[in-house]
Amino acid sequence: MHAHRLALRQAGFSLIELMISMVIGLVVIGAMFAAYVGSGLSSRNTRAMSQITEDASIALSVMRSAIAATSYIVPEGSDATGFLSATGNSGRDNTLSGCNNTFEDPSATLGTLDCSEGDGPHAIAVSYEADAQNSAVSAGGVPLDCLGNEIPDSGGVRPAYQRFYIQDGALHCRGPGNDSSAALVDNVIDMRIQYGVACTPAGVPVSPCSEPEQEGRVVRYMDAAAIRGADTRLFDWAVSVRLCVTVASADNVLDTTTQYTNCDGDKADAPDGDSDRRMIRSFTTTIMLPNRQEGHL
Template sequence: MKQRVLRSRMQGLSLIEVLVSLVIGLIVVGAVLVSYLGSGKTGKVQAAYAEMNENAQIAMTIMNRDLLLAGYAQPTGVSGTTFTRSYSDRPIFGCDKGLDNVIRRNQTAPWDNTVCAVAGADDHVIEVVYEADLTNTVPTAANVPSDCIGNTLPTTVVGTATYYIAHNRFYLSSGASGKSELYCASQQGAAGQPLVDNVEAMRIWYGEANAANPRQIVKYVSASSVSDWGRVLSVRVCLLMKSSEAVLNSEDPLTYLDCDGVERTSADFFVRRAYFTTTTLRNKMAF
């Protein structure tokens, strides 16, 4: 005999229950998807800041090293109570508005006030001068001191002695990719070469002492306001770094502070950050 199945004992899901289950499932999946997308975007922003931190550290390390050597020269004798040296001219020089033309970046003579542009946008450049040798530079294949881009330095003859004087010039220029990069050029006329990319702006201030106390910095000024380059004891550098990709969107904070402390807006959705460093010219501070 077949058993009858009572209708009251039959079980199943109603349409409302199915719809509720689907809604709950969609909410869970949506939450997981939003979390995944958010973590991916956060990772891109963090990677952009990590890249900028690394590039800024490399650029500042390169410039810092040269600034620490500014004015360095081996003693060649004694005159009264002071040492005579192979190089005793100004250790650094700079311009606020760039140079009067591109060729001047690689001119064979040291800079002077006549080659600084007097108008135009901010385009800070700096020249660092010191006696190069086989210990403070990377020797070339000919076992000769090199400049900031690895080229052989020309010789400077004083009496019977031969010296190598580096004139390393740091500035910003657009590379082959169109991005703004930190460049270095040297005195002997070779074309400058890029060192670090995505450096959007560079600002330089000079710590100048007064005549009464030549070892006490009383003010930081731009290059055009330096009254005596021989009294500059330190250099403050700011590099405004830019991410290599646009990782922000309209919902993110788009403001940042530039090298002058002015709040700017990143309309192109690239991340930017200003980095500062101050270097004392130790060859000017020695007692």
């Protein structure tokens, strides 16, 4: 009896028991590894989405501020008819223009901007009088352009002439405080712009209103090519701007190349083909141009 009990105490696991234990252990290890890999991929995608959202937010915020100020002037007083008057004409003529591609020469004056041929990321140019109400200011209280440079004084006013366009996969800006453009936001790969054009009152033949109550209201959205093909004076009758930017992640974060939804709402292939595994998203906003309601009538 004593020998039998000693034999039982010395007996180990059987081969079947060992194999079952190994399988269970491998399953547990595999589950832990899959959870670890999944957590890493999720974290990587989350960081990429945060970067995309932040880049889009900065791009739209800066452009919204500049575009919304289009035609703004600082009033000095009123004339005999009761209408506001201002120094110069910086807030009235040639305050908005655009292209369905980049500008041929971004240094040209707003009224003489020509467009590069073909269709590509759109470009927009705006002009307004800068002050502390519509612009960030320096420590000395001087309004700053889109790149943070002081806007030069011109006869007592500071005309802000801002141009935005896509170059080398980044949103570029050229303002009056610098002699060349500079990248404002990286990873912006496309920009699409439409202009909400109001009808014109009686006596203005560009886009006559079918009903008097339509004056000053958006009656159609047109891109820059359509406006330039019809009559460039329609830029003067734009009272809103629909702006869309497409932003990509800085790195390849997806397992495979994936289609994205572009600014037109269509599925599009990644720009760089099968090797492009970036996450890409499009963001749209509509900007009202309040200073133009009466400025062009």
